[in-house]
Amino acid sequence: MTDRYDLIIVGTGFASSFFLKSYLEKAGTNKKVLVLERGKFHPYTERLALKRGQKRFQIKKAGQTYSSDVDKIWVFDPNFGGSSNCWTGCTPRFLPNDFKIKSLYGVGQDWPISYDDIEPYYNEVENIMAISGPEQTPFPKKGPYPLPAHQLSTVDRLLQSKYGDKYISQPTARASRTVGERGACCSSSVCDLCPVNSKFTIENGLGYIYEDPRVTVKYEAQVIGLDTQENLAKSVHYVQENTEKKADGETIVLGANAVFNAHILLNSGDSNLNTGTGICEQVGVFARLYYNDLDNVGGSSIISANGYMMYDGEHRKNYAGCIIESFNTPFVRNEAGKWRKLSIFKFIYEDLPQQENKIVLSDDERKPKVVYNSHSDYAQRGIARLPEDINKYFGFLPIEKVEIDDYSQKTEFHVCSTTKMGLTSDDSVIDKNMVHHKYRNVLVLGSSSYPSITPANPTLTLSALSLRAAEKYLA
């Protein structure tokens, strides 16, 4: 005998939780919801005790959950709250042009929705997360952010004076003021677990939805695949305590990350050729700017600003757009009296999903395999221009020396594009409302849906997409 539910949700990260929040608000009081979480619930207080050396226990890491034959790593947190446990809380919106990169610049793939379609949901997520942000932004925005912006550093202020709304205090889920049980961010710069619980997490922001009487949460329950019949999914197979179990669902929502959403579909026999292909993320490169006579002080939060000077424009026809992050960690310059005559910037380039980078099945049905060659030439062409671009955009500062890493970071902590959204199954896996092209009662959420990934951090957008998906599905 199997359990039967109105809704079965896979995962408890941003994508699942924002969908569930909206669903519970709109669905009837008699609904029955099952949430299957592959990991455990490690409360904030326990994680904090671990960091303080007051407790000892193991938290399962992402790398233990999939196999890969290359040096590339994909980072996420396979436990309750998903990547909200390890994210830094950066929440820039995408730009309107990000949604039509093929039409405008002839590269990648357009989204089946526009900026205007998602704009109301951006507002809603920003309110739920209590985002701190500036008054002027490079993207259209109706109304102010819920919390005031973080303070720019002395160097940031010079850059903002020159570039206006293309250089802004970073919009962020690291609260600039105390809000609810969240403290005010005080630049401790260890955001994977904030010492003052300033950062929005599923636990501190949406934990209450999992206490709703309609919801049953099963932990350490890894979903393997779906039973499908014609154009519907009937049930979910999962493993709990080494036993395979099954639950029937009217609607099934995959809210795992881009590795596991694709893997579950592949395990279910999804024959769409796009399923699993295109895994990618942004590519980040650090640069240090040493100044002759300029102290870089006074910024607040771990990343004080975002630069958009290299983000959007005609150059995207030839090479990748880039968002800039101004770091405010307590780094020093190892020279007497010049302790802070230094900036550290991270230049983060968009990548294009490539067919040959993909999720495939392995011999172990519980472990997907990631096949990844490298990021695109498009991204690499952007990176190759960095010395020239730093000179162009930062050259007016009193720079003594520039050091650019001659390698990119192993990860940007964003896994994207393995179940892309689009108009037809020829170029995508799900439709504009995130419903699978074939299995019409299956929704696939999260950044796996991104047809193009943009230079910006994905979390705000994927959360907004989840709110939109719930509303459209229940309409």
Place this chain on the structure above:
Amino acid sequence: MTGKTGKISRRKFLWIALLTVIAAVIGTVAILDFNTVVIKMLKHDLAHLKVDETSYETFVREAEQKQHWQGKFFDWKKRQLVRFSYMVDAILPSFPYKYKYLQYRSDIVGDFLLSTDFFINKMDRDKTVTYIGLYNPYLRPCSNPFSNLYYPQKV
């Protein structure tokens, strides 16, 4: 040495010199573990400050006890790069990844200073710098000395 003249050839001399340098580096690396290198670097780089002599040892000991270096700040690979580069730096004016070595060296010096009262004393060079405890933002949050809390924006 050549049989006839009693002089060594230029090629042989270069080989002997190279092998001597390699032997010296290997010998030194074997002797100088990472903690010893850290102390030497700190003493050299902070010679312009009045640092309480016991601070260096205490810092290194506590870092070892609390597995500070093994954490994300300095993994094994980075520590070895610092060790080798420290030796090579004494011999060669330039070498691959020297810039990265100097960045890591800055990180170590910064980490040490954050573990002292140097920033609490507003970077006053005349005051003795004393170790106050390994820098851990979870035990001492809000202590980023360059943040807005210490440099509030003037309105």
